[in-house]
Amino acid sequence: MRRIVLKAYAKINWALDVLGKRSDGYHDVEMVMQSVDLWDIVSITEKDKGISIKCHMDGIPLDKTNTAYRAAALFKDRFGIEKGLEIELHKNIPVAAGMAGGSADAAAVLVGLNRMWGLNLQEKDLMALAGIIGSDVPFCVVGGTALARGRGEEITALSPAEGIWLVLVTLEQRISTAEVYGKLDLRKVSVKPNISGMMDSLQRRDFEGIARNMVNVLEEVTVELCPQINTVKNDIMRQGAIGCCMSGSGPTVYGLFGDERAARKAYAALNPKYSQCFVVQTTGLGVQVVEVVS
Ligand code: ATP
Numbered sequence: 001m002r003r004i005v006l007k008a009y010a011k012i013n014w015a016l017d018v019l020g021k022r023s024d025g026y027h028d029v030e031m032v033m034q035s036v037d038l039w040d041i042v043s044i045t046e047k048d049k050g051i052s053i054k055c056h057m058d059g060i061p062l063d064k065t066n067t068a069y070r071a072a073a074l075f076k077d078r079f080g081i082e083k084g085l086e087i088e089l090h091k092n093i094p095v096a097a098g099m100a101g102g103s104a105d106a107a108a109v110l111v112g113l114n115r116m117w118g119l120n121l122q123e124k125d126l127m128a129l130a131g132i133i134g135s136d137v138p139f140c141v142v143g144g145t146a147l148a149r150g151r152g153e154e155i156t157a158l159s160p161a162e163g164i165w166l167v168l169v170t171l172e173q174r175i176s177t178a179e180v181y182g183k184l185d186l187r188k189v190s191v192k193p194n195i196s197g198m199m200d201s202l203q204r205r206d207f208e209g210i211a212r213n214m215v216n217v218l219e220e221v222t223v224e225l226c227p228q229i230n231t232v233k234n235d236i237m238r239q240g241a242i243g244c245c246m247s248g249s250g251p252t253v254y255g256l257f258g259d260e261r262a263a264r265k266a267y268a269a270l271n272p273k274y275s276q277c278f279v280v281q282t283t284g285l286g287v288q289v290v291e292v293v294s
Contacts, residue, residue: 002046004112005291007039007136008104009129009143009283010093012166012247012254015193016216018184025150026135027181032198034161035143036280038168040101041090041290042068042108044116049084051076057091067102070133071109077153078129079119094276098248100136107140110289116294127155136248145202147195160284161202164210164256166261167241169232170276171251175222180249183221191215204214211243211256222250225233229253235273270289 014032015235021027033104051072060066064073070085075081087109093101110129115122120128130137135152147156154163193215203207223229229246232253240262247250257263267279 001293003044003118003291003293004116004289005041005043006108006112006286007290008042008093008108008140008287009035009285009287010038010099010101010104011035011139011143012099012168012252013216013245014210015097015195015198016218016248017193017195018217020184020186022151023090024178027184028150029148030195031148031152031193032158032202033139033146034150035283035286036166036168037283038093038099038278038280040093040105040108042105042112043090044072044109044112045086045088046116047084047086049082051084052086053089054086055089055091057095060089060091060275067106067133067137068109071106071129071137072113074129074132075110075113079117081117094170094252096176097170097252098177098246098250099170099252100140103136104140106130106133106137108287110137111141112289113227115289115292127146127153128131135145145282146282147199150268158199159203161205162282162284164282165260166259166280166282167234167236167239167255167257167263167266167270168247168280169253169270169274169276171226171232172275173228173251175225175250177249179225180218180221183224184218188261189217189220192217207242207256207258214243214245214256216246216248219246222246226251230269232274235270236266239269241266267276
């Protein structure tokens, strides 16, 4: 039986702006995205027919609404492949946390099936399929550092901002991205990010500039649903972060640190207080193949 195992990396948003609502119900966004070295393990094994999903974690759908299932079904359908699949997800990326965990799993399935079934699709073809699954999936296929436009699926790669130390805190409350966008009133947004300022600061690796430009317009809405975000931000800043910001629609908050020592010290102080706390580095990967059995 053919089998492939992949790492599916989480993302944070260095900056997130919403430009307006579109006629198709989505919003036009402008986001600076970044992969981080926190990953789910996606194991795909060929079987005779059908698609089944296994996951050790409660609360993850195992049916056709799972993003990994949707990616597999789309791929099989698009290329008329009869063979079936068992997909096992080992989740490390917090769920419904603004870190694109579900999107990363879907991206890993697309990359994995392309490799396992030898279709030799180009990255742009995989990204087009990815966009059908969800707005964040094309970014997760390529990973690294990128500007995302449109509803998030139009990706322009930026020079990689790798090896930057972050501490992430995810609150237990799960946040619905749809609810946050639904509650967003652009007339009430008080601070807009400077997207080109962020890209420039990343390019120059100017940490003060990055910190200044870490702005997410969804933060004010999510704080109404989950006021504890402000407490987390204060806690992270008190531990010596250069800056901190919410990722995606939350409730993950990340702090930017100048080096590993500072990040690990902050992590040691925050970890006892928060059940989901991580120290990570930024990375240039969205998906990585770790094992192939053919
Ligand atoms: P995004 O930043 O793309 O909005 P998120 O990190 O906020 O994503 P996800 O972790 O992708 O959110 O989960 C959102 C919802 O999707 C979950 O509540 C879960 O029910 C559903 N879901 C479907 N497939 C998956 C999957 N493979 N992993 C996690 N959640 C999934």
